[in-house]
Amino acid sequence: AVGDTLAGVVVRITDGPHMGKSATTGSDGSYQIVGVSGGMTVTATKPGYKTQTKTVDLVSANATLNFALAIEIVTYTLSGYVREDGVASSSTTGEPISGVVVQVTDGPYIDKSSTTGSDGRYEIVGVVGGMTLSATKTGYVTFFKSVTVTSDTTLDFDVGIETRNISGRITDIVTGSAVGNLTVEIEGVGATTTNADGQYGFDTNATGIL
Numbered sequence: 001a002v003g004d005t006l007a008g009v010v011v012r013i014t015d016g017p018h019m020g021k022s023a024t025t026g027s028d029g030s031y032q033i034v035g036v037s038g039g040m041t042v043t044a045t046k047p048g049y050k051t052q053t054k055t056v057d058l059v060s061a062n063a064t065l066n067f068a069l070a071i072e073i074v075t076y077t078l079s080g081y082v083r084e085d086g087v088a089s090s091s092t093t094g095e096p097i098s099g100v101v102v103q104v105t106d107g108p109y110i111d112k113s114s115t116t117g118s119d120g121r122y123e124i125v126g127v128v129g130g131m132t133l134s135a136t137k138t139g140y141v142t143f144f145k146s147v148t149v150t151s152d153t154t155l156d157f158d159v160g161i162e163t164r165n166i167s168g169r170i171t172d173i174v175t176g177s178a179v180g181n182l183t184v185e186i187e188g189v190g191a192t193t194t195n196a197d198g199q200y201g202f203d204t205n206a207t208g209i210l
Contacts, residue, residue, distance in 0.1 A: 005029025006069060009046040014053075016040045048072055076149050079123040080156040082116050082135050088161035088205055096120025097159065100137040105144070107131045135159055139205070166210075167201035170194050186210050 011031045012022035018040060023031040039057040044067040056065045082100040086093025102122040103113035109131060114122040130148045135157040143159045166186065170179045178198030185191040189204045 006046060006049070009044050009049075009067070009069065011042060011044050011067070014041045014043055044069060073128065075126040075128045077123060077125045077152045078127055078133075078147065078149055078155060079121065079152075080154045081120045082122065082157040082159060083120055085158040085160045088163050088203075091161045097137065097140070100135050100140070100157075100159070102133055102135050102157070105132045105134050161205045163203045163205050164207075165201060165203055167199065170198040170200065 005025075005027070006029050007025055007027045009025040009029075009031070010022055011025065011033065013019055013033065013036065016038060018033075018036045018038075021033050021036060023033045025031045037058045039055065041053060041055050042065060043051055043053045045051045046069065048071065049069040050072045052067050052069055054065055054067065056063055080102075082097045082102065084091045084093060084095040084097055086095075096116070096119050098116050098118045098120060100116040100120070100122070101113055102116065102124065104110055104124065104127070107129065109124075109127045112124055112127065114124045116122045128149050130146065132144060132146045133155065135143045135145075137159070139162055140159050141162050143157050145155060145157065147153060147155050166189070170182050170184070171177060172179055178194075178196065180194050180196040180198060182194045182198070182200075183191055184194060184200045186202060186204075187210065189202050189206050189210060192200050192202060194200045
């Protein structure tokens with residue numbers, strides 16, 4: 001909490017005739033360096049905290065110099081590759097995808113992002129803790145993953161091409177009954193056969209007039 005005392009902080013003079021003199025804070029957070037005078041620069045250092053530097057000028061009396069140290073938050077790099085999942089008929093499993101925006105969607109690092117290069121790799125630096133990320137590119141299904149970063153971390157995505165469904169039912173124009181085992185072909189998409197109820201369907205990433 002703010003104002004809690006810190007033991008084990010090394011307070012050291014870094015310049016002038018008393019350079020190198022130091023003291024370490026006790027359980028009450030206090031320190032004392034004796035036998036010094038004049039102007040000097042003083043640093044307060046402890047692992048896990050940001051070092052603080054102050055100047056003081058001891059002209060004719062003892063002086064008090066207090067420090068308030070901030071916890072040093074260590075961050076890491078989150079990186080990985082975005083590849084095709086190969087589910088769509090026109091995609092290849094493991095093929096790298098460029099131009100995918102990988103973005104943090106929650107927490108203190110929300111909106112931090114990186115875009116994949118030609119090799120499908122992204123890199124987000126300076127993060128730590130739990131977060132959710134999205135992998136987004138036009139023409140692909142947006143994919144979400146959660147991760148907890150406690151060291152440099154690899155997080156890969158396998159995303160699929162966005163597909164649509166074309167389906168229908170074939171019936172006899174005279175009787176209205178279902179026509180089974182009829183070949184239905186869509187140019188540029190493929191061919192399929194109607195079932196006993198005359199139904200057919202395609203999953204495709206094709207767009208426009210077919």
